[in-house]
Structures are given as structure tokens and as C-alpha cells.
Amino acid sequence: MQTELYESLRxxxxxxxxxxxxxxxxxxxxxxxxxxxxxxxxxxxxxxxxVDFEMNDGDDFRIQLHFGGDVLIFMLHTNIFQFPxxxxxxxxxxxxxxxxxxxxxxxxxxxxxADSFRFNRYNDLGYLIGRVFINKDIHYFIEGKREIGQLYxxxxxxxxxxxxxxEIIKSAIQYTVNFDLLTPPYDExxxxxxxxxxxxxxxxxxTGKRLGFRFQADHVEIKEQKVAELKQxx
Numbered sequence: 001m002q003t004e005l006y007e008s009l010r011x012x013x014x015x016x017x018x019x020x021x022x023x024x025x026x027x028x029x030x031x032x033x034x035x036x037x038x039x040x041x042x043x044x045x046x047x048x049x050x051v052d053f054e055m056n057d058g059d060d061f062r063i064q065l066h067f068g069g070d071v072l073i074f075m076l077h078t079n080i081f082q083f084p085x086x087x088x089x090x091x092x093x094x095x096x097x098x099x100x101x102x103x104x105x106x107x108x109x110x111x112x113x114a115d116s117f118r119f120n121r122y123n124d125l126g127y128l129i130g131r132v133f134i135n136k137d138i139h140y141f142i143e144g145k146r147e148i149g150q151l152y153x154x155x156x157x158x159x160x161x162x163x164x165x166x167e168i169i170k171s172a173i174q175y176t177v178n179f180d181l182l183t184p185p186y187d188e189x190x191x192x193x194x195x196x197x198x199x200x201x202x203x204x205x206x207t208g209k210r211l212g213f214r215f216q217a218d219h220v221e222i223k224e225q226k227v228a229e230l231k232q233x234x
Contacts, residue, residue, distance in 0.1 A: 070112070105134045141155040
């Protein structure tokens with residue numbers, strides 16, 4: 001019995017280490033492709049008027065891509081996750097044939113306003129626009145908004161390679177370009193504290209692309225998530 005316990009511990013730990021290693025390798029491919037995109041942009045528009053399109057390497061777990069008034073941050077999570085049992089991925093033949101395929105590393109993609117960093121507006125909001133799940137087979141599944149989430153969701157056949165990573169990055173950029181900053185409803189911003197006005201900057205005034213707005217799609221997602229959570233508890 002004790003040997004079975006040790007072997008179970010060993011097997012699960014080795015699996016997670018393997019998944020993380022492959023996710024980390026994929027993350028470095030993201031880094032290299034982003035760097036190449038930036039270099040290509042600089043060469044193509046050399047000597048011409050151009051907007052900012054530059055990369056900040058960040059650290060081992062973060063890449064920042066600045067363009068126009070936006071920042072995309074790609075973040076490698078240090079933990080390994082398994083899909084909830086009610087998730088659509090768990091119902092596929094691909095997972096039923098090998099349950100270890102349901103363990104994934106995650107790369108999150110966030111969108112922030114460039115001015116939030118430039119002016120140290122720590123209360124500003126960023127948005128998770130996509131997250132890439134990568135398993136031991138280097139197959140991937142994406143949850144995300146519009147351009148990102150609708151294109152890459154066949155976990156059984158989708159292999160994360162240079163071409164697919166390039167398309168993910170381009171889709172994230174395109175979504176961000178189309179994701180405009182909207183003025184919030186008047187009633188959401190009509191009251192301002194004296195301290196905010198006396199501050200040297202608007203650091204305490206929260207700014208976000210959809211501040212004060214709630215999309216129908218968000219309502220549906222929240223409702224579905226709550227229903228799934230309730231079912232899990234039953």
C-alpha cells in the first residue's frame with residue numbers, strides 16, 4: 001500500500017514537471033516569434049512614420065508587447081491545472097483515452113492601456129483576453145474573446161507549433177486593436193474625491209476599456225460558470 005502511494009506521488013509529479021517543461025518551451029517560442037514580429041515591423045517601416053511596436057522581455061514568466069496605446073502581456077503560470085470535470089474538453093474521446101492529457105500548463109494573455117504603465121495608474125484595469133492550455137502532447141486549447149477563442153478549440157488535433165503560435169499572437173493583436181476604449185456611463189464617473197483632483201496624476205481614477213459596461217456575453221459566461229460550480233457541489 002505504501003509503495004502504491006509513493007508511485008502515485010511520483011507519477012503525478014513527473015507528469016506535472018513534464019507538462020510545465022513543455023509549456024515553458026512553448027512560452028519561449030512565443031517570445032522568439034514576438035521578437036521577430038517586432039524586428040520585421042521595424043525593418044518594414046524603417047525611415048517612415050510609425051507608431052510604437054516594441055517588446056519588453058520582462059522576465060522568465062512574462063513578455064510585454066507595446067503597440068499604439070496598448071500593451072499585451074503574455075504570462076506563463078508556474079502551476080499545472082486540470083480541466084474541471086464538466087468542461088467540454090473532458091467530454092472528448094481524446095481525454096477519455098488518456099486522462100493525463102487533461103493536465104495543462106497555462107499562458108495567459110492580458111490587455112492593458114499603455115498609459116496605465118506610463119503614468120503609474122495602479123488602479124487601472126486590464127483584461128484577460130485569452131488563455132492557452134498546453135498538455136503533455138503539446139496539444140493546445142484556447143479560451144478567449146472573439147478572434148482568439150473562436151478559432152483554436154480542437155484540443156484533439158491542435159498542435160502548438162510555430163505557425164499556430166504566430167496566429168495566436170496575431171489574433172491577440174488584432175483583437176486588441178479592435179477592442180476600443182469606450183467612455184464609461186456618465187453616472188459611473190460623475191463623483192470624484194478631492195484627493196484624486198489634488199494628486200499629481202490621476203493615479204486613483206480607475207480607467208479601463210469597458211469600465212462601467214457589461215456585455216451580454218459576460219452575463220452568459222458568469223451564469224454558466226455559476227451553474228457549473230453548483231453542479232460540482234451536488
